[in-house]
Amino acid sequence: MPDSAPITMLTPDFPFPYSDYLANPAGIGSVPSDLYGTEVAVIGAGVAGLVAALELMKMGLKPVVYEASSIGGRLRGAQIPGAEGPVADLGAMRFPMSSRAFWHYADRLGIETCAFPNPLTDASPSTVVDIAGRQYEGRALEDLPPFFQEVFRAWVDCLEERADFSAMRQAIRDHDLHRVKEIWNELVPRFDDMSFSHYLATSRAFSELPFEYREAFGQIGFGSGGWDVSFPNSILEILRVVYMKCEDDHRRIIGGAETFTRGLWTSSDPSTVHWPTGTTLESLHDGSPLGEVRRLARVPQSPDSEAGAETVAITDANGTTRRYRAVIVTCHKGLLSTRIDTEEGLFDPGTWMAMRRVHYLQSSKTFIAVDRPFWLDVDPTTGKNVMGTTLTDRITRGTYLFDNGPDMQAMICLSYTWCDDSLKWLPLDADERASVALRTLADIYPDVDVAGHVLGRPITVSWEDEPHFMGAFKINLPGHYRYQRRLYAHFVRGGADDPGVFLAGDDVSWTAGWVEGAVTTGINAVWAVMNAFGGKTHPDNPGPGDRFDELAPILLP
Numbered sequence: 033m034p035d036s037a038p039i040t041m042l043t044p045d046f047p048f049p050y051s052d053y054l055a056n057p058a059g060i061g062s063v064p065s066d067l068y069g070t071e072v073a074v075i076g077a078g079v080a081g082l083v084a085a086l087e088l089m090k091m092g093l094k095p096v097v098y099e100a101s102s103i104g105g106r107l108r109g110a111q112i113p114g115a116e117g118p119v120a121d122l123g124a125m126r127f128p129m130s131s132r133a134f135w136h137y138a139d140r141l142g143i144e145t146c147a148f149p150n151p152l153t154d155a156s157p158s159t160v161v162d163i164a165g166r167q168y169e170g171r172a173l174e175d176l177p178p179f180f181q182e183v184f185r186a187w188v189d190c191l192e193e194r195a196d197f198s199a200m201r202q203a204i205r206d207h208d209l210h211r212v213k214e215i216w217n218e219l220v221p222r223f224d225d226m227s228f229s230h231y232l233a234t235s236r237a238f239s240e241l242p243f244e245y246r247e248a249f250g251q252i253g254f255g256s257g258g259w260d261v262s263f264p265n266s267i268l269e270i271l272r273v274v275y276m277k278c279e280d281d282h283r284r285i286i287g288g289a290e291t292f293t294r295g296l297w298t299s300s301d302p303s304t305v306h307w308p309t310g311t312t313l314e315s316l317h318d319g320s321p322l323g324e325v326r327r328l329a330r331v332p333q334s335p336d337s338e339a340g341a342e343t344v345a346i347t348d349a350n351g352t353t354r355r356y357r358a359v360i361v362t363c364h365k366g367l368l369s370t371r372i373d374t375e376e377g378l379f380d381p382g383t384w385m386a387m388r389r390v391h392y393l394q395s396s397k398t399f400i401a402v403d404r405p406f407w408l409d410v411d412p413t414t415g416k417n418v419m420g421t422t423l424t425d426r427i428t429r430g431t432y433l434f435d436n437g438p439d440m441q442a443m444i445c446l447s448y449t450w451c452d453d454s455l456k457w458l459p460l461d462a463d464e465r466a467s468v469a470l471r472t473l474a475d476i477y478p479d480v481d482v483a484g485h486v487l488g489r490p491i492t493v494s495w496e497d498e499p500h501f502m503g504a505f506k507i508n509l510p511g512h513y514r515y516q517r518r519l520y521a522h523f524v525r526g527g528a529d530d531p532g533v534f535l536a537g538d539d540v541s542w543t544a545g546w547v548e549g550a551v552t553t554g555i556n557a558v559w560a561v562m563n564a565f566g567g568k569t570h571p572d573n574p575g576p577g578d579r580f581d582e583l584a585p586i587l588l589p
Contacts, residue, residue: 037205039277044216045585051132058570068092068306076362078105082296083554092306100324109288114488115401117441119288122493126282131548141295148282158420190235229263261450324349329375358532360557366502386515392503394454394496402485405442466490506539523560534560
């Protein structure tokens with residue numbers, strides 16, 4: 033392939049080409065026709081659960097979806113009270129073009145998108161970097177002082193010097209699966225116990241520069257914003273992100289991200305077998321999924337139990353217990369130790385250890401609606417926009433501007449924060465958060481009356497405080513690679529964790545926080561159910577389980 037071939041999320045740990053698998057006209061597999069209509073439970077109606085349920089339905093099985101809150105999971109949107117502007121995406125709000133398995137479904141659903149206004153991109157009217165009490169403005173990196181360009185060059189150099197950045201990018205472009213693995217399998221043992229911060233500090237590129245360079249990189253980053261919140265995390269997590277362009281070329285879903293999950297719930301597919309034409313997940317569930325799961329347990333089996341008997345029992349919030357041959361668990365795995373009374377024997381001790389060690393990031397957002405995109409006004413003195421996408425070392429950290437058209441109501445994400453920065457907001461309600469954020473913006477833009485444009489009431493979320501989540505998303509700490517591998521490989525272990533419970537969701541994926549991980553692990557779980565039911569993939573289109581031994585993540589001693 034030429035150098036211009038696109039970068040995709042060909043995950044180096046398991047570089048299975050999911051987008052090719054999904055696009056193959058042979059389909060992703062089938063089950064014996066005598067099993068058509070067999071119920072398979074899916075716990076969680078987020079992206080992983082809905083993708084899995086949709087593909088199970090297309091195979092002729094009957095997915096039974098349980099959801100404790102609302103359809104969509106962390107693709108949750110909300111209209112700002114008292115306003116008619118764009119939907120506030122409280123969870124996922126930017127989708128990389130490299131996320132090709134996700135776009136396989138989004139394109140089929142006809143999802144409309146536009147460029148996401150990340151800092152220093154054409155989609156952002158301008159970017160203001162506010163650091164150490166000084167402001168710098170520009171539309172691109174080249175507009176900022178040389179210091180910031182030197183920081184960027186140090187970042188590029190430190191990736192090249194130890195992480196084979198160019199070689200990995202080329203292997204991904206070429207879809208050279210075995211070269212991808214060759215490079216990555218050398219890096220994992222070397223960097224498993226290394227944090228992002230330590231990687232930067234020990235690189236030649238940054239160690240030869242004053243500390244202020246690393247400090248500035250942490251504050252503003254390059255791509256979607258600052259990186260310092262990830263400094264304690266494993267450098268392996270960061271390398272995956274940059275190899276696969278997760279931080280670049282983002283799109284925003286018009287109408288809100290939950291448009292995607294609503295589409296999965298309500299759409300039919302002409303390739304569906306067994307079910308009548310036009311069948312949807314919504315119609316299979318008479319409009320609504322079943323409620324919150326309260327207990328997950330093994331069904332006792334007697335010596336004379338029939339092969340293929342129901343082996344897992346689920347009790348919902350109404351006290352109703354149903355039995356299934358297979359269950360796909362997509363909710364945050366920490367919930368299996370807290371809100372869901374889960375029988376210990378459903379998983380081996382190693383899997384339990386891995387699920388209990390999952391590290392979830394905290395994340396908060398606060399949105400307001402405004403009467404119009406006033407930030408496009410031009411300051412007559414400077415000739416520049418009066419306000420821009422803002423990256424700051426102050427408590428708001430990231431402020432994003434969403435235009436809905438000239439003179440139309442618009443929206444501001446006043447503050448988008450992670451980890452310790454997110455926890456600082458936790459005691460404050462929506463009005464208090466908005467007040468603090470507006471006061472902070474007034475310090476950065478003393479000549480702009482941001483508050484005078486506000487409509488309605490603010491809306492906010494802290495994912496660490498949401499009752500059916502453990503935080504925003506998984507991201508591994510140093511030394512967590514072995515745990516992650518156990519979770520990811522669970523779908524191919526067959527009877528090791530008898531009976532028929534399969535893990536999916538972005539917290540068992542290698543792509544922390546990106547919707548691609550939810551999509552691909554949902555597909556893995558579908559393959560696992562199909563395999564357990566005696567089904568198979570087409571010879572011309574082997575699935576992730578069929579190629580697992582060939583492409584499996586490296587095993588650390």
